[in-house]
Amino acid sequence: MSLNYTKKTIDNFLHPKNSGEVKNADARADVGNMVCGDQLTFTIKVVDGKIKELKYLSFGCASNIATASVLSEKVKGMTLAQAKKFNWNEIVSDLGGLPTQKIHCSVLAVEGLQKVIAVYEKNQAKMAGKPAVAKKAVTKKVAAKKPVAKKVAIKKPVNKKLKK
Amino acid sequence: MSLNYTKKTIDNFLHPKNSGEVKNADARADVGNMVCGDQLTFTIKVVDGKIKELKYLSFGCASNIATASVLSEKVKGMTLAQAKKFNWNEIVSDLGGLPTQKIHCSVLAVEGLQKVIAVYEKNQAKMAGKPAVAKKAVTKKVAAKKPVAKKVAIKKPVNKKLKK
């Protein structure tokens, strides 16, 4: 089993973007992988329903750091609804593939993203005194833009690469 | 398991002494080893109760030829009684050792010697019309000259050599 990383993964490990903590964050969430011990802490700043800033702390391997880094770049500027639909495949394909045994890193990063958004929405709902369902329509629209077929198309070449 | 032969074994294989058949032999005998397929045919000329000439034909490996060669030299001039007591250890020690799996070659050669003497004595007995037991006393005398202890002494260093 290879642990060879792509150049982009390496770049993101050596020079992670948006590492650290958002000042005066709107939400914070921790996720961890029981098996490999990896941990991520996300903090987020949301302005006008869009992600203004997403940062992370990482206790994890090179690909844990790199996937969090790529994720933080990719979701910047997304609406929360878009961000909630963000798929781990997009990280993997953006990195040009990940070693099979490291795919779970991208999954953990996305899990963290979803969790921090959920915390944010809960916070918002609490502050507004009502459940956070208003943006349901937007979510659907965005989802329509990213058909499942496209995701599969991205996934395939990646898997092929990993098999080598 | 090594098949490394001593210089003397090699010499006797490459330049075997007394190979062939004794002309007008007094006796002839064949011996063979069922397992390895080796065969020896001895012919003998006896004069005044002593071995004047012993020759052999060989279908066998290098050590089969070499042991027959050494044997034919060693027993030349011996009385039949002496020759009957001839031990395979003496061939092995004379050759400076034999590979473990080739020890049986020396045994076969001695077996052949004993057989050709037996044939000779039977022939003689037949010709004289009486059993060939007259030389028993001589045999004993010779035997006394070669105590068992000495044979063991010869055998030991050989075995040590083979173990290496």
Add this chain to the structure above:
Amino acid sequence: MLIYLDNAATTKIDPRVFAKMKDFYFNHYGNASSIHFLGQANDLKIAECKEKVAKIFNSQPENIVFTGSATEANNFIIKGVMRANKNKGNHLIVSNIEHPCVMNSARELVAEGFELDFAPVDSKGLIKLDELAKLIRPTTVLVSIMAVNNEIGVIQDLAAISKLVHASGAYFHTDAVQAVPYLKIDIKKLNIDYLTISAHKFHGPLGVGAVFINRKIKIKALISGGGQENNLRSGTYNVPGIVGLTEALLLSYKERGEYLKKVKALRNYLWQRIKKEIPDVVLNGDFVKRTPNNLNILFRRIEGEAILMDLSFKGICVSTGSACSAVNLKVSSVLRSIGLVEDNLNSNIRFTLGKYNTKKEIDYTIKCLKDTVKRLRAFTPIK
């Protein structure tokens, strides 16, 4: 003086292969399981080697398992497939001219409760297909029949055998150790489940073999540990060995055409002259369905080991059969299987040529051989 005509026992390494190994020993010495760059570069190198090796046999890189020898590989397949597929059956068939590493692996399984049959060959050394067909049962799990015999160089009809074996749902292993580079084997087309090769038999390094497996069939590892080779063969990857095997294999097939022509001409020349100039000789095994490097000749009335030793003192290296049976006293079961009578079993010499032999060497060999045979026949007791 050294004339090496024992290339079926082992071959001299090709300097180009050695140079590659050297580079890995001194410059790329990382453990391929290590995560750092020196390790991971070798991990990639192994993947590259597998790709190249797979291509030669038209298989997939992921089907290759590198081992420490062909003997290990054959033990792994025979024992590993039988032990892992007990639900399928308990019956194993091997030909009766297999190399001892297949033979003895099979015999060990009998002690474990498996059933074993031997597929016979005809007087030319070729598998009797009808007999094989009769031996196959519904419970037959594996049939192992070598591609090329190591003593007589006879080539089996792998296509026909594979078809027969698969028709009844059994799996097919072929020991192709002596087939490189004489046969071009298409694993996919021939539907071969397992195929074994050994680097030192084709001018590669000692201590490394390879086996192609069928990933769809269950198999149990022989050597377990750190989990290398997808848990099928543990132990630190022998990267210089793997690189050496790969390079040797590539070179062998790249230069195959020229080599086959040359070695066949030399071998035929040797045989023609022996036949003409030495009386009472017989060729063992088929002459046509035979690799062009092999001669196995019966010299009547004299003993093989004596011939071998006599030639050895003249600088010529030949063998009486396989190298492994040489130092114990056993006669060749291969020659017995092709029907040699007891009297002739100890009178045979194997000449196996290789890519470094020259016509001059063969001329010298013939000259010496004539002397040797004459000398030994001068005092043979056999009529």
Add this chain to the structure above:
Amino acid sequence: MLIYLDNAATTKIDPRVFAKMKDFYFNHYGNASSIHFLGQANDLKIAECKEKVAKIFNSQPENIVFTGSATEANNFIIKGVMRANKNKGNHLIVSNIEHPCVMNSARELVAEGFELDFAPVDSKGLIKLDELAKLIRPTTVLVSIMAVNNEIGVIQDLAAISKLVHASGAYFHTDAVQAVPYLKIDIKKLNIDYLTISAHKFHGPLGVGAVFINRKIKIKALISGGGQENNLRSGTYNVPGIVGLTEALLLSYKERGEYLKKVKALRNYLWQRIKKEIPDVVLNGDFVKRTPNNLNILFRRIEGEAILMDLSFKGICVSTGSACSAVNLKVSSVLRSIGLVEDNLNSNIRFTLGKYNTKKEIDYTIKCLKDTVKRLRAFTPIK
């Protein structure tokens, strides 16, 4: 830039060893089982190598079996002794810090009906002798406890363990792969039945290991075939490999005194500076009963693989544990066995020095390590 601090994973070959191997590859390439001069000379060479290797461990040449790796050797001993001595018992003990090749061989035997116990170690990594004593039963056949651990370099008290094991009539195996040349082991005096070594761990070639056996104890071959190694390990003798192992071993012990002094000074220097200049570090395993080439350090709050990768990009090769567990995700069972809490299991780096390391390399390593730790701790979520 290449600073190699992963010598427990594998070592760079010594050019003197390589030169010897080269000579055999090109000039003495006969199959050691062949009868001709080129083969028999190698047969003698192997005997000579065994004599030399035996002397180093004060054993007998006939007790040595050369294998394709230490992994193979350990599989051979664990499985071969247990399977061959069922009349004696069915119980096996291995320590809980053994290399996976011992661990997994032992676990496989459980599936065959054998019973297995793990001997625990204390927080320093040393076998608890009283616990071991309690585990030994009348049916205990074999106890396998490594001489030196591959992750933390801790040295076991072989004399005490051997005495304990033999007191109850069991046999004793020790995996001494990481002990060369750090320990001088007297097999006779210590009454060791089986001892394993691996050439590539002491600047010898890959693809060759050796194991000392006790010829009085029954054992079953793992790899059968042509009958080499007295039928205990078949396969064409890897003569260049055997010559290489022997030469590497001789050189290692010949130059041991000087080397140990040098490597200990470097290792201690590395540890002193790390301890002083990097906060929140802990040494795993005993410092005194430890080979002088090994450091295994916990860097709190950051992940080992990230440290490793960061150093790798600076040209420094280290490891997170054993090489074989590196590419799968398993945490070190050795560190767990010495009592590291779950939180700390993923934060460790093994530095294993070798004979080619220099002070300059260590200085550079410390400089880089400080940067790496600082960088990674800058964004760790752990308090």
